[in-house]
Amino acid sequence: MIKRQWIRRARRTLLAAGATAALAAGLLTATAAPSQAATQGPCDIYAAGNTPCVAAHSTTRALYGAYNGPLYQVKRASDNATKDIGLLSAGGYADAAQQDSFCANTSCVITVIYDQSPKHNNLTQALRGHWPGPAENGNDNLANAFEAPVTVGGHKAYGVYVAPGTGYRNNNTNGIATGDQPEGMYAIFDGTHVNGGCCFDYGNAETTGNDDGNGTMEAIYFGTSTGWGSGSGTGPWIMADLENGLFSGVNRGVNTGDPTINHRFTTAIVKGGPNHWAIRGGNAQSGGLSTFYDGVRPNDTGYNPMKKQGAIILGIGGDNSNTGQGTFYEGVMTQGYPSDATENAVQANITAAGYNSGSTSTGTLTPGSRVSLKATTSPCCTSHYLRHNSADTKVVISSVNSASSATDKANATWIVRAGLANTSCLSFESADKPGQFLRHFNYQLYLNMDNGGTSFAQDATFCPTAGNSGVGTSFQSSNFPTKYLRHYNYTAYIAGNGGTNAWDNTASWAQDTSWLTAAPWN
Ligand code: AHR
Numbered sequence: 001m002i003k004r005q006w007i008r009r010a011r012r013t014l015l016a017a018g019a020t021a022a023l024a025a026g027l028l029t030a031t032a033a034p035s036q037a038a039t040q041g042p043c044d045i046y047a048a049g050n051t052p053c054v055a056a057h058s059t060t061r062a063l064y065g066a067y068n069g070p071l072y073q074v075k076r077a078s079d080n081a082t083k084d085i086g087l088l089s090a091g092g093y094a095d096a097a098q099q100d101s102f103c104a105n106t107s108c109v110i111t112v113i114y115d116q117s118p119k120h121n122n123l124t125q126a127l128r129g130h131w132p133g134p135a136e137n138g139n140d141n142l143a144n145a146f147e148a149p150v151t152v153g154g155h156k157a158y159g160v161y162v163a164p165g166t167g168y169r170n171n172n173t174n175g176i177a178t179g180d181q182p183e184g185m186y187a188i189f190d191g192t193h194v195n196g197g198c199c200f201d202y203g204n205a206e207t208t209g210n211d212d213g214n215g216t217m218e219a220i221y222f223g224t225s226t227g228w229g230s231g232s233g234t235g236p237w238i239m240a241d242l243e244n245g246l247f248s249g250v251n252r253g254v255n256t257g258d259p260t261i262n263h264r265f266t267t268a269i270v271k272g273g274p275n276h277w278a279i280r281g282g283n284a285q286s287g288g289l290s291t292f293y294d295g296v297r298p299n300d301t302g303y304n305p306m307k308k309q310g311a312i313i314l315g316i317g318g319d320n321s322n323t324g325q326g327t328f329y330e331g332v333m334t335q336g337y338p339s340d341a342t343e344n345a346v347q348a349n350i351t352a353a354g355y356n357s358g359s360t361s362t363g364t365l366t367p368g369s370r371v372s373l374k375a376t377t378s379p380c381c382t383s384h385y386l387r388h389n390s391a392d393t394k395v396v397i398s399s400v401n402s403a404s405s406a407t408d409k410a411n412a413t414w415i416v417r418a419g420l421a422n423t424s425c426l427s428f429e430s431a432d433k434p435g436q437f438l439r440h441f442n443y444q445l446y447l448n449m450d451n452g453g454t455s456f457a458q459d460a461t462f463c464p465t466a467g468n469s470g471v472g473t474s475f476q477s478s479n480f481p482t483k484y485l486r487h488y489n490y491t492a493y494i495a496g497n498g499g500t501n502a503w504d505n506t507a508s509w510a511q512d513t514s515w516l517t518a519a520p521w522n
Contacts, residue, residue, distance in 0.1 A: 040065045041091060042186075042332060042346045043117065049342030051184055051334040054175035055312055056116040057123060058094075058330030060150065060157035061353060065091040067116045074099055074145045077421075077454075078106035084114075093155040099145055105424045107457060109142035110160055113314070117332075119174040123314055126167035126322075127209060140167035140315075140322055141452035146418040148190070148327045149358035149368055156358070159190065159329040160314070163435065163452035164197055166325075167316035171207045175335060176312060177218075180305035182273030184338035186346060187331030188284045188355070189222045191262035193434045194236040196224040197323030200315055201241045202331045203270065207311040211319035214302025216309055217243040218277075219318070220270045222326055231258030231292070238268040238281045238292065242303055243318050248279070249293045252300050258292045265329070265355040267347055272297075273337040275304050280340075282347055284355055289347045291340070325435060325449075329355065359415055363519035365464055365473065367418045370431055370520035372400070375487055376471050377511040386485075386492060386515070387412035388430055388438075388447035395438060395445035395492040400521055409521035414438070420450070420457035421478050427460045431522050438462075440477060443501060445485070445492035467514035468497075474513045484513040 041063040043053035056063040059072045070084035071094050083102045088095045099108065115121040126140040143166050148159030160168075177183035187202040194200070203219025206212045224235035228246040230253075231237040237258050239246040249255025258279060261268075265284035271277060278294040297304035312333065316322045338346075358368040365371065375381040375397050384397040388411050400412045410432035419425030420437070428438040436447050439460035450456055461478035462485055468474045475485040477494040486495035488503035495503045495513065 039091065040349065041067065042349050045345045045349060046184075046332065046334050046338060046342060049338055049345075051336035051338040051342060053117045053332045054119045054335045055121040055173070055333040057113045057314070057332070058116070059085070059110065059113060059160055060152045060329050061093045062087055062091045063116050063330060063332060067091060069116065070114050071116075072110050072114060073112035074103060074108040075111045075142075076103050076106045076108045082111060088155065093152050094157040096156040096158055099158065100423070103145060103423050105422065107419070107421050107423060108145040110145050111142060113160065113168060121170050121173045121176065121312055123168035123170055123312060126169035126313070126316055126320055128320060140320070141165045144420055144452065144457065146367075146423060147420065147450070148329075149418075150329065151354075151356045151358060153354040159327045161193075162200060162315035162324070162326050162328065163450045164195070164323045164325050166452045167320060167322050168314040169205075169209070169311060169316070169320075171209060171311045173310050173312055176204060176310040176333060177335070178308050178310040180274050181308065182271075182337035183218065183308075184269070184271035184334040184336070184343070185220055185332060186267060186269045186343065187220055187222075188329040188350065189266050189268055190327035190329075190434075191236060191264055191266040193325065193327045194223045194262075195323075195325045196226065197325065198225060198227065198321040199223070199241055199246065199317035200324030200326035201317055202314050202328060203241070203312070203333060204308050205311045205313040205318040206243075207309045209320050211243060212309065213307070214244050214300070215242060215304075215306045217241060217318040218270065218272050218306060218308050219313060220268050220331075221246045222266070222268050223324055225324075229253050229255065231260065232256040233260030235260050236262055238266075238270070238279050240270045240272070240277060240279060241317065242298065242306070245298070245300065247298050250295055250298055252298060255293065264357055267350055269343060271337055272306065276337070280343060284350050286351050289340075289344055361520055363517060365416055365426060365517055367416050367426070369416050370522070371414055371416055372412050372518045372521045373414065374516040374518045375512075376467070376469060376514045376516055377487070377508055381487065384487070384490075385412040385518070385521070386414075386487070388433070393446045393448060395447055397487040397490055397492065404521070406522075413520045413522035419461035419463070419478060421454070421461040422463070425461050425463035425478055426475070427462070431520065440494045443480075443483070443494050443503070445494070469510040469514040472514045472516040475515070485515070486513045488512060
């Protein structure tokens with residue numbers, strides 16, 4: 001009797017959840033994102049569908065309407081102190097200002113992503129596993145806490161930016177599916193920050209940290225890897241990492257039913273039970289979910305029945321392969337195989353939450369805005385802008401104007417980021433090469449992929465000062481404070497006002513190191 005009442009109540013809640021969320025999603029197309037917290041979170045909807053969350057991770061918002069605990073913990077470089085980052089209100093959005101003030105004038109990494117479910121399956125730094133071999137010791141990197149700024153419901157928040165080498169894990173979980181038990185999971189990823197490395201995953205993996213054979217993991221993979229399988233187009237694809245294989249459908253290899261999906265905020269779903277699994281996905285900012293595969297287990301040995309071990313990974317493969325990259329905002333794992341209807345209601349809740357890119361088009365040196373940086377040296381270069389080359393990784397200046405090609409304009413546009421090594425300074429991410437930053441190496445400027453390391457962060461951090469020529473802004477190298485971002489012979493360096501390198505030449509140094517912050521070309 002009590003059970004029947006509970007089921008009736010659960011059904012009512014689920015219907016109400018779907019209706020409220022669908023209504024909110026409909027309204028969203030006409031109005032700005034709501035600023036109030038949802039009364040229900042995705043995990044309330046999964047619970048009502050009788051598939052409760054057994055892990056709920058997010059650095060941006062509460063995943064239960066009643067959750068009021070910490071979302072994640074950061075550690076700052078200046079004194080190794082840690083701080084939990086919580087919510088603005090119960091069931092609401094992250095209080096990003098806590099991170100901003102705690103990490104001011106230094107840098108911070110994300111040390112713990114708390115599990116909001118009652119299972120306490122927190123994610124922490126992954127330890128080096130089987131891959132790339134026993135000779136390699138040490139742990140994965142932790143994510144820079146400032147590298148994935150967004151707004152959610154109009155509130156500033158930070159995602160988990162996984163550069164290659166970054167990874168989180170929990171090998172000692174409670175309540176996560178093992179063996180052939182059914183489970184579901186979704187995650188929200190940045191569809192523009194991907195690569196083909198192995199393996200940017202979120203979900204169920206080996207508790208040993210090793211590759212324990214086919215079927216020992218079941219995680220969402222997101223990226224452009226074609227090493228095991230792929231979908232149609234050029235990717236990225238949502239695939240299921242089932243160990244020794246990224247599956248886009250029933251076959252190992254290409255399954256054209258799994259489309260390229262690259263929304264700025266992409267909802268990715270994998271779920272699996274006895275000889276049945278599915279891939280689903282959609283745009284986390286609007287609309288519903290589509291099903292890309294729904295059928296039996298892959299027709300390859302070892303995947304039926306599954307032998308899931310129940311660890312949780314984020315950003316890495318089951319054996320800790322860590323060359324993948326991506327950005328994670330929120331995700332959950334459930335007990336039981338969620339119905340499509342439950343997931344559709346969760347998607348409506350997600351679109352109603354109001355994810356938005358942190359980038360604006362203001363042309364100011366504010367983190368999140370897009371800028372172009374104009375040289376001030378007359379007469380050579382006043383129509384020249386700082387840009388990366390297309391053919392190689394060098395950073396140069398060249399003339400850009402309204403008639404320039406789209407490529408030239410894109411190459412000369414930067415997204416201002418909080419300094420990777422010091423939040424009171426700045427870093428510059430390429431607007432057309434997400435994840436790649438302006439950095440010096442041997443005093444020359446290049447555009448390189450952030451590898452998550454501290455040296456890279458230092459080399460990619462510049463502190464703005466008044467222009468050395470009295471005009472505009474100069475950018476002091478964070479780790480070589482006597483050197484400033486300079487163009488010399490149309491190539492970019494960090495240069496001192498006199499020194500041993502040709503580009504330290506004192507002639508025109510003040511003008512060559514002074515830049516105007518201009519509206520973005522792209
Ligand atoms: O299944 C793809 C990858 O293969 C897994 O993530 C990893 O454990 C193995 O290297």
